[in-house]
Amino acid sequence: MEIDHRLLEKYWSGRCTPEERTAVEAWMAEDTPDREYELHAPNGEEALKTQLWQGIQGERSSKQEEPEKKPAESYHRRLHHWLMPIGIAASLLIVTSLYLFKWSSITEHPGLSIAEYREIAVPYGRKMQVTLPDSTTVYLNAGSTLKYPVRFDGSRRHVLLEGEGFFEVTKNPEQPFIVETPYAAARVLGTRFNMRSRAPDQSSLTVEEGKVQFTAAGVADTLTLIANEQGIYNGKAMEQLAVNSRNYTAWKSGEIIFNGISLAEALPELERWYDVRITLQNPGLADYRVKASFMNASLSSVLHDLAFSMNINYTVKNKEVILYQ
Numbered sequence: 001m002e003i004d005h006r007l008l009e010k011y012w013s014g015r016c017t018p019e020e021r022t023a024v025e026a027w028m029a030e031d032t033p034d035r036e037y038e039l040h041a042p043n044g045e046e047a048l049k050t051q052l053w054q055g056i057q058g059e060r061s062s063k064q065e066e067p068e069k070k071p072a073e074s075y076h077r078r079l080h081h082w083l084m085p086i087g088i089a090a091s092l093l094i095v096t097s098l099y100l101f102k103w104s105s106i107t108e109h110p111g112l113s114i115a116e117y118r119e120i121a122v123p124y125g126r127k128m129q130v131t132l133p134d135s136t137t138v139y140l141n142a143g144s145t146l147k148y149p150v151r152f153d154g155s156r157r158h159v160l161l162e163g164e165g166f167f168e169v170t171k172n173p174e175q176p177f178i179v180e181t182p183y184a185a186a187r188v189l190g191t192r193f194n195m196r197s198r199a200p201d202q203s204s205l206t207v208e209e210g211k212v213q214f215t216a217a218g219v220a221d222t223l224t225l226i227a228n229e230q231g232i233y234n235g236k237a238m239e240q241l242a243v244n245s246r247n248y249t250a251w252k253s254g255e256i257i258f259n260g261i262s263l264a265e266a267l268p269e270l271e272r273w274y275d276v277r278i279t280l281q282n283p284g285l286a287d288y289r290v291k292a293s294f295m296n297a298s299l300s301s302v303l304h305d306l307a308f309s310m311n312i313n314y315t316v317k318n319k320e321v322i323l324y325q
Contacts, residue, residue, distance in 0.1 A: 165194070
């Protein structure tokens with residue numbers, strides 16, 4: 001049984017008819033064999049404050065004590081949900097409506113008005129395509145999360161990203177588009193670019209078309225990037241490089257490209273892509289270099305090719321993969 005995410009939003013906001021409520025609760029009771037998720041109804045005001053990401057020019061570098069949460073008047077239910085295989089656009093998204101304090105990453109006076117946000121979390125082994133309220137298209141890679149408002153009000157369009165996303169931004173010179181991650185931010189008017197931020201020392205922005213400003217927390221410099229340029233933030237400093245943007249954006253079309261990186265760097269990508277855990281039985285394998293591309297390939301095909309090219313062996317048991325010599 002499928003269900004429209006808009007009906008879920010009506011359910012959490014208490015606007016369902018009795019028939020609609022019955023349909024939602026019947027769907028939630030289904031035992032679908034996939035990953036568990038939680039959809040939370042809005043929490044108390046103090047609890048919501050703890051969900052905010054700190055602004056780029058805020059105090060991200062200093063660990064703040066979490067404010068005491070008020071007892072939540074709402075409740076949550078565990079839901080099961082099918083997600084389509086990687087490479088196929090999802091027709092049904094798990095969208096959680098969160099009521100957050102409006103934040104501002106690059107302003108002098110952050111607002112305090114309440115705004116409704118949606119959150120999309122993509123599990124390992126999946127990708128998603130999302131259309132934002134301004135018609136901007138976002139492709140989310142495995143293990144990524146996107147938060148965005150239901151309406152882009154004010155002078156800027158802000159979204160929050162954890163993980164990796166490719167953005168096709170609808171042009172609007174009057175309303176710049178800002179992508180904020182825990183460690184860096186991008187500001188554009190209308191362009192196509194890939195942004196990746198998975199750790200404090202692993203933030204990058206690659207431009208496919210247009211021009212993008214790239215900045216990071218605690219860094220005074222701002223990079224202005226054009227097509228086939230990449231900005232990298234290693235946690236301390238920023239670097240601007242000339243690259244082939246396709247090597248960093250092909251994932252949204254189902255292709256993995258490893259351009260001479262170490263096996264240790266490649267394995268986390270494969271783990272997210274195929275939702276598996278990969279272990280190196282021989283530590284020396286970590287330094288092997290990987291130069292290969294895989295288009296919509298199965299896990300077994302990727303492992304076979306890697307093993308052949310590196311003269312190594314592998315075993316697979318359930319979701320555990322072991323590479324060895």
